[in-house]
Amino acid sequence: MTPEGISELISRVSLRDRTAFDALYASTSAKLFGVCWRILGNRTEAEDALQDIYVKIWNKADRFAVADTSPISWLVAIARNHCIDVLRARKPGPANLDEAVDVIEPSPDPEQSAVAMGEARRINDCLGQLEPARADAVRGAYLNGDSYEALASRHRVPLNTMRTWLRRSLMKLKECLEG
Amino acid sequence: MSTTPPDDTVPDGDDLVAAEYVLGVLPIDERRDVARRIETDKDFARLVARWQDHFDPLNDQFEPVSAPYHIKDQVDHRLFGTEAPPLQMPLWNSVIFWRGLAFAALALALIGFGRDIIQRPTPPIQFVASMAADGSPVRTMAIFDNQTRKLKVTVVAGDMPQDHSLELWLIAGNESPLSLGIMKSPQVTEFTLPQPVAAKLQNGTTLALTVEPVGGSPSGAPTGAIVAAGTVRGI
Incomplete structure (x- = not known):
C-alpha cells in the first residue's frame, strides 16, 4: 500500500472508522510485528506488544495529522518506543534470538524506495564516518534496543565512558546529517 | 556548535x-x-x-514478520468489547456447515420469492448472496442481518491469496462500488455496515470480491480481478 493510502487509513481511524482500522492492521501489522520481534526477541512478548501498539494507534490516530512525518515512520516510532519501554521495564534475562521467524520479503514501492535509498545512503554515509565500533553502537541501539548498560558491557567500557562515546558520536552524526 | x-x-x-x-x-x-x-x-x-x-x-x-490474526481479535476485544473468538468453534468454522447453510438459504430465498407473489411483501430481515465468477475457483457465501447490520462472509471453496487481500464491494444500481472491507479469514469475516451502507443492501444489490494489494485497494475503487460476485436476495 502507498504511503498516501496508509495516511488515509490513519485519518479514517482517527474518525473511529473500524473498517479502516482493520485495513490498517492488515497492511502494517507485519512491519510492526517485525519491529517487536527484533527488539523483544521472542514471540510471546512480541505478540503482547503488538496488541498494545494497535490499541495505542487507535487512541492516538488523531495525533498523526500534526506529526508531519511519513505514516510508516509514525507507526514504527510508536512500535519502537513501546518495545523499548517493555525492554527497559523487564528484568535482565537472555533473549531467545534463535526462534524461527517467518520473514516476508519486503516489496517497497519503487518510487518510495528511490527516495528512501537516498536518505538511507545519507545516514549510512554519516555512520560510516564514525569509528566502526561507535557506528555499531548507534545501529545496535536503534535496531535492537540496546541500553547504555548493554552497550557498555559489550564494548567493555564503563557506563559513563559509553555515554560520552555515544553522545560524541551523535554530535558528529548531526553535523554530517545537517551539514 | x-x-x-x-x-x-x-x-x-x-x-x-x-x-x-x-x-x-x-x-x-x-x-x-x-x-x-x-x-x-x-x-x-x-x-x-x-x-x-x-x-x-x-x-x-526491520524485516516484516507476518503477525497471527488472533492478535487483531484481541485488540478489537480490548477496544470495542467485541467477543474474542473461542479457540474452537467447530460448527461455525465448518465448511460443510456453511455449504449446507448456503444451499438452505438459497432454497429459502426461492421459496420466499414465490411467497411474495401471493402475499404483500414485508421488508426482509435477512439477505443472502452466493458469490462466484466464471473461471474463478473462489465461491463465497454472504449473509446479512438487517437488524444487527452484520454481514458475514465465508469462503466455501477456493483459497485466500497469500500475498494479496480479497476486498468486498457493494454495488447498488448504477452507483460506483463501495468498499465494505477486506476478508480477514477464509472461515467467517464479519462486517458491521454503517446505517447508510446497510440501507443500500437490498434485493438486487451486487456483492463482489476483488483481488487487491495487501490491505485493500489504495484508491478506494476496485483495481483487481473479480474473483466472485453475486446478487443479494432477501429471505
Missing part, C-alpha cells in the same frame, strides 16, 4: 537527550521523564521529531 569538547567531559544539552530518547538507550526512569516532556514542551518535541527523521531510513532494516 561543531566544536568537539575535550575528552574528559560528557557533552550535554536537550538535543542530545532527544537523540538518546530516539535511539532508546536511556534507562526506564529517564525515558519516562523524557516522554512526559515531549507531551508538554513543543520545542523539545521538535528536537525529538528531527532525530526521528534522521534515523527513519534505518527502519528499512
